[in-house]
Amino acid sequence: MANETGWHVVELLYNCLPERFSSGNHTDVCVLQSVKEDVANIIAPLMVRPITRWPFFAFLGGAMFCLLASSTCHLLSCHSERLSYxxxxxxxxxxxxxxSTSFYPPVYYSFMCDPFFFNLYMxxxxxxxxxxxxxxxxxxFQNPEFRSIRAxxxxxxxxxxxxxxxHKLIxxxxxxxxxxxxxxEVLMGLLYGIGALVYATRIPERWMPGKFDIAGHSHQLFHILVVAGAYTHYRAGLVYLKWRDLNGC
Known part of the structure; x- marks a missing residue:
């Protein structure tokens, strides 16, 4: 009895799906006639074809690995010279x-329907x-003379x-x-770029040596900007997922 009820609800919802998700128009049995089209668009991809999430998860994995590696470095680099290296x-x-993983969501979700440029960029x-x-x-790579090259x-x-x-905008x-x-993405690029610039130029401690030894020096500002950039990209990834879930190719 419960299974029959469940299938009946699914059938009624299917009849209410937008035209892109339904092979026919059965509005005569639709129980959601007063529900706006955008609500049905939210329900439809969850029932029919949600888009793959692995590029989004790859970015999250890259961000977590970066922050974990940085935290471990700051925690253990004082142990010994060899471990610091x-x-x-x-x-x-x-x-x-x-x-590199920050590229995966925009490239994948922008060019998922164009195999040539998808493979090229990825x-x-x-x-x-x-x-x-x-x-x-x-x-x-960690020698001081390579600092500018690293940045x-x-x-x-x-x-x-x-x-x-x-290309996506075009x-x-x-x-x-x-x-x-x-x-x-522009905001993310600005945050990352400013972070790299601050890191390479050692601003502001180069202007006032000794004043920022505990707080406010370039490496701390660099980390703050990186976290802000990663969070900005995370917000962009959510927009990509919603867009492709609802529209597909």
């Missing part, structure tokens, strides 16, 4: 992982991210995301979700 290289690898950022992670693990390398990874974002300029996500 290992932790610093792990910290740089975490930054590279965060930047392949490029994956190869670049793996190469940067491997380079980050080299002992020479430039991470900054260059972020700048490479301009191409798919502009393809979906008439979709408000494309503009919405681009706003988040």
């Amino acid at each position: 290992i932790m610093l290289r792990l910290d740089y690898a975490g930054i590279a992982a965060l930047i 392949g490029f950022i994956t190869i670049l991210g793996v190469a940067t992670i491997l380079f980050s693990l080299l002992p020479v 430039s390398l991470f900054f260059g990874m972020g700048v490479s995301g301009i191409a798919p974002i502009l 393809l979906f300029w008439h979709h408000p979700e494309a503009l919405h996500t681009t706003g988040y």
